[in-house]
Amino acid sequence: MAKILVTGGLGYIGSHTVVELVAAGYEPVIVDDLSNSNIKILDQLSKIIGFKPAFHQFDLCDMEKLEKFVAAEPGIEGIIHFAAFKAVGESVKNPLKYYHTNIASLVNLLKVYKDKPADFVFSSSCTVYGQPDILPVTEDAPVKPAQSPYGNTKQIAEEILKDAVVSGDVKKVIALRYFNPVGAHESALIGELPNGVPQNLVPFITQTAIGKREKITVFGNDYNTKDGSCIRDYIHVVDLAKAHVAALKLMANNDFKGYDVFNLGTGNGNTVLEIIAAFENTTGVKLNYEIGPRREGDVEKVWGDVTKSANVLKWTAKLGIDVMMASAWEWEKYLSQNPS
Numbered sequence: 076m077a078k079i080l081v082t083g084g085l086g087y088i089g090s091h092t093v094v095e096l097v098a099a100g101y102e103p104v105i106v107d108d109l110s111n112s113n114i115k116i117l118d119q120l121s122k123i124i125g126f127k128p129a130f131h132q133f134d135l136c137d138m139e140k141l142e143k144f145v146a147a148e149p150g151i152e153g154i155i156h157f158a159a160f161k162a163v164g165e166s167v168k169n170p171l172k173y174y175h176t177n178i179a180s181l182v183n184l185l186k187v188y189k190d191k192p193a194d195f196v197f198s199s200s201c202t203v204y205g206q207p208d209i210l211p212v213t214e215d216a217p218v219k220p221a222q223s224p225y226g227n228t229k230q231i232a233e234e235i236l237k238d239a240v241v242s243g244d245v246k247k248v249i250a251l252r253y254f255n256p257v258g259a260h261e262s263a264l265i266g267e268l269p270n271g272v273p274q275n276l277v278p279f280i281t282q283t284a285i286g287k288r289e290k291i292t293v294f295g296n297d298y299n300t301k302d303g304s305c306i307r308d309y310i311h312v313v314d315l316a317k318a319h320v321a322a323l324k325l326m327a328n329n330d331f332k333g334y335d336v337f338n339l340g341t342g343n344g345n346t347v348l349e350i351i352a353a354f355e356n357t358t359g360v361k362l363n364y365e366i367g368p369r370r371e372g373d374v375e376k377v378w379g380d381v382t383k384s385a386n387v388l389k390w391t392a393k394l395g396i397d398v399m400m401a402s403a404w405e406w407e408k409y410l411s412q413n414p415s
């Protein structure tokens with residue numbers, strides 16, 4: 076069983092990836108500092124996979140602790156690096172927190188694994204494309220100036236990884252550009268755990284439906300789209316998690332060399348109003364929503380061209396909007412019945 080380091084493995088995408096790694100026969104080793112995740116997810120993971128995965132709690136920016144970890148867990152064959160902050164608005168207010176954590180953790184990891192043959196999977200984002208000129212957007216589309224320090228950390232990280240491949244500091248790297256991950260595991264034992272008031276659409280929808288929020292505001296209905304609200308490529312988090320296993324498998328192949336990047340989306344775009352309608356239709360719960368002003372920094376529309384992922388990564392998203400909404404709702408109900 077190949078040992079895979081999963082940084083941020085108790086977070087939203089990380090925890091779902093741990094489940095898929097175990098299902099594919101890998102041995103995950105989780106590192107998480109719990110700064111934006113909850114230790115109870117470790118128990119929840121154990122219920123799904125049938126054993127408690129190896130877990131180490133520390134901040135990857137702490138080089139001394141990271142070096143101790145590397146000595147204590149020899150034989151890591153792959154690294155999936157999720158650990159990072161991801162709130163766009165917070166990054167504008169506190170850019171140094173983002174540049175410090177998101178960049179130093181990556182550089183530290185590359186330094187400590189420099190002479191070890193560990194393949195590297197990086198969590199990037201479609202935010203690197205800004206508002207693309209051509210849709211669906213392909214991996215060759217130009218990277219646009221970042222709209223936020225958060226977005227900038229993803230662009231800088233991709234550059235760091237490319238340079239590190241050229242210098243030989245790391246042999247094989249795949250950067251995965253996520254579109255909008257939503258939904259939860261079918262067990263409803265893990266899902267997204269937003270800190271405070273959710274910034275993202277689907278947790279805001281489910282919290283409104285359960286009565287935690289009074290209403291949801293649709294940020295703008297005067298965009299140049301079919302119903303005036305923004306378009307995104309929503310992808311089920313379980314599909315997204317499986318793509319990380321596909322990335323490890325691709326790098327294990329001797330033909331794979333250097334650095335590559337893949338879009339992880341469904342290839343379809345949906346408007347905010349379509350998502351609200353899908354939630355209502357799937358769950359039978361009516362949502363209290365209103366139309367509000369545009370949110371600063373939002374792009375009008377983006378969805379991914381996923382041809383390269385299908386052909387090279389041998390991965391395609393399978394789960395539709397209905398499953399995304401139903402599973403997000405089951406998770407919200409689970410949370411309300413099991414308050415921490």
Ligand code: UD1
Pocket residue numbers: 161162163200201202226255274275276277279291292293294295305306307347370373374
């Ligand atoms: C953003 C980032 C993405 C990042 C993600 C993580 C961009 C282009 N995208 O995604 O890189 O990984 O945050 O947090 O910077 N909406 C509402 N009402 C709400 C909340 C959202 O109408 O209460 C709308 C937004 O205007 C948007 C859509 O729903 O059109 C999705 O928003 P959100 O879930 O916040 O994701 P992004 O902004 O696309």
